[in-house]
Amino acid sequence: MTDLSKQVHGIYIDAPAERIWEALTSSEYTNQYGYGGDVEIELTAGGAMRHLTTDQMKSMGMGDVAITGTVVEADPPKRLVLDWSAAWHDEPPSRLTYDIVEGPSGLTRVTMTHELPESPQTAMDVAGNADVENGGGGWPWELSSLKTLLETGKPMTTAGAQ
Amino acid sequence: MVTYCRGVIDEDLIFKALADGTRRLILDALHTQSGQSLGALEEIVADRTEMSRFGVAKHLKVLEAADLVIVQRHGRQKLHYLNSVPIRAIYDRWIDKYTEPQVRALTVLKQKAETHHD
Known part of the structure; x- marks a missing residue:
């Protein structure tokens, strides 16, 4: 049995921290990578976050919202902490943390830590598997597509998104 | 380094x-x-x-x-x-792009062979 209760994902992106922050928190970007869909986020402690579904997700039977959350800490462009719930599972919220550190060379390190001790089904989905075409990519794929978008300008939303 | x-x-x-x-x-x-x-x-x-x-x-x-x-x-x-992010990148770069259909077919073949063997 694989223990997925705490997942750590790291990636280097050739972009300033501010742009990565924008990409995580504005719909202009979130529709161009990962699973797509608008994001609504109030960037202050206690603020609400909603990641809306795409038409493709709706056609698969999902409602209007894919992810709901509460902002625990927002320190742009360095740190974003959320209580994060997947709408497709009835499980307790998990803790999602983004740490964004810009290096001297202009290369930025994004470390995402997802703690889901009480959300095993969500944990399995976000860990990702080989079935990217059917939406199984999870965080590794989502972060790879974020890097591709910011470094090449090429939108990358497949995976059951469009 | x-x-x-x-x-x-x-x-x-x-x-x-x-x-x-x-x-x-x-x-x-x-x-x-x-x-x-x-x-x-x-x-x-x-x-x-x-x-x-x-x-x-x-x-x-x-x-x-x-x-x-x-x-x-x-x-x-x-x-x-x-x-697992770098592994994802290697996968995208070296497997997805060139050989995924073949790799998938071989993986299925291997699984079938091993199931029969059991």
């Missing part, structure tokens, strides 16, 4: 890190249970092969330099986590 080429961890570092049985064993152990101490990993390696704590620590350094392992502190403990 970690070297970067245009915002990417050098692929050579990743392939070199993967080109060793002990390091693959460590990655498999972290895939089963991410967030392990050096001591716990040393025990897992000791079950398979004779190696000092220093040897295991050296292998972990190579995996860390290739960004396949991320270290986080928990109080006084240093825990090692598997970072």
Whole structure:
């Protein structure tokens, strides 16, 4: 049995921290990578976050919202902490943390830590598997597509998104 | 030292890190249970092969330099986590692009052969 209760994902992106922050928190970007869909986020402690579904997700039977959350800490462009719930599972919220550190060379390190001790089904989905075409990519794929978008300008939303 | 080429961890570092049985064993152990101490990993390696704590620590350094392992502190403990993002990138670069249909067919064939064998 694989223990997925705490997942750590790291990636280097050739972009300033501010742009990565924008990409995580504005719909202009979130529709161009990962699973797509608008994001609504109030960037202050206690603020609400909603990641809306795409038409493709709706056609698969999902409602209007894919992810709901509460902002625990927002320190742009360095740190974003959320209580994060997947709408497709009835499980307790998990803790999602983004740490964004810009290096001297202009290369930025994004470390995402997802703690889901009480959300095993969500944990399995976000860990990702080989079935990217059917939406199984999870965080590794989502972060790879974020890097591709910011470094090449090429939108990358497949995976059951469009 | 970690070297970067245009915002990417050098692929050579990743392939070199993967080109060793002990390091693959460590990655498999972290895939089963991410967030392990050096001591716990040393025990897992000791079950398979004779190696000092220093040897295991050296292998972990190579995996860390290739960004396949991320270290986080928990109080006084240093825990090692598997970072599957570079593996995803290798997959996209080397498997997805060129050979996925073939690889998929072979994987299915292998699974079938092994199921029949059981």
